[in-house]
Amino acid sequence: MVMATKTPTAADISLTSVTLEVTDLAAADAFYRAFGVDAYVHLQASEAPSTGFRGFTVALTVSQPGTVDGFVSAAVDAGATVLKSPSKSFWGYAGVVQAPDGTIWKIATSAKKDTGPATRTVDEVVLLLGVEDVKATKQCYVGQGLTVAKSFGGKYVEFTPGRHSRVKLALYKRTALAKDLGVAADGTGSHRVVLGGADDGFTDLDGFVWEAAPPAAKP
Numbered sequence: 001m002v003m004a005t006k007t008p009t010a011a012d013i014s015l016t017s018v019t020l021e022v023t024d025l026a027a028a029d030a031f032y033r034a035f036g037v038d039a040y041v042h043l044q045a046s047e048a049p050s051t052g053f054r055g056f057t058v059a060l061t062v063s064q065p066g067t068v069d070g071f072v073s074a075a076v077d078a079g080a081t082v083l084k085s086p087s088k089s090f091w092g093y094a095g096v097v098q099a100p101d102g103t104i105w106k107i108a109t110s111a112k113k114d115t116g117p118a119t120r121t122v123d124e125v126v127l128l129l130g131v132e133d134v135k136a137t138k139q140c141y142v143g144q145g146l147t148v149a150k151s152f153g154g155k156y157v158e159f160t161p162g163r164h165s166r167v168k169l170a171l172y173k174r175t176a177l178a179k180d181l182g183v184a185a186d187g188t189g190s191h192r193v194v195l196g197g198a199d200d201g202f203t204d205l206d207g208f209v210w211e212a213a214p215p216a217a218k219p
Helices: 025-035 065-077 134-144 174-181
Strands: 017-022 042-045 050-052 056-061 081-089 092-098 104-109 124-131 148-152 156-159 168-173 187-189 193-198 209-212
Touching: 017 025, 025 042, 025 065, 056 174, 065 081, 065 092, 065 104, 104 174, 124 134, 124 174, 134 148, 134 156, 134 168, 168 174
Parallel strands: 017 042, 056 104, 124 168, 193 209
Antiparallel strands: 017 193, 050 187, 056 124, 081 092, 092 104, 148 156, 156 168
16 A cells, blocks of 8 residues: 655654454453553454464563563463563563464563562553564654654664553564564464554555544544
């Protein structure tokens, strides 16, 4: 789909909601409540075909390794599959799980040691889209009214969140994201996620669908 470019205004858009499309609403709702992240995503029913990597992850940043372990354990107890067991790396400590509905979640901290009791507090949530061309998608989104907060060439882009945003939006190369998550980059069909916050609905260069935000949820 060809993207139409518009001139940004004072009402520039930002990500205001993340809706996961699932086949079993009741089961997904129970999982996300048990996982402890139900405040950050909406759910809607969908039977759209989807195979392999869906091209995105929801990344939670927390304060310390014990908190990473706690979220991973809660997800597994509720039915998630571990894609990467929590472990130390150059960047800190992280683990990756896949929810029963297929959504991949990464839980990470820059800390390598605990400094206190584990909590259930999330410091930051980022919807990370894996795209074919980071620079082109960045320009597509800037043309739609998003504001760039951080940009590292064709590798990574983070957009400025709006005042109503609970989840930040960022772009990463699809192949690099899949490798980081421990999955193959191949995938077909629906992304099974809908982004809210646009002035008007649109579909981006990689097929991610945006819906218009309600007036109260504008940035």
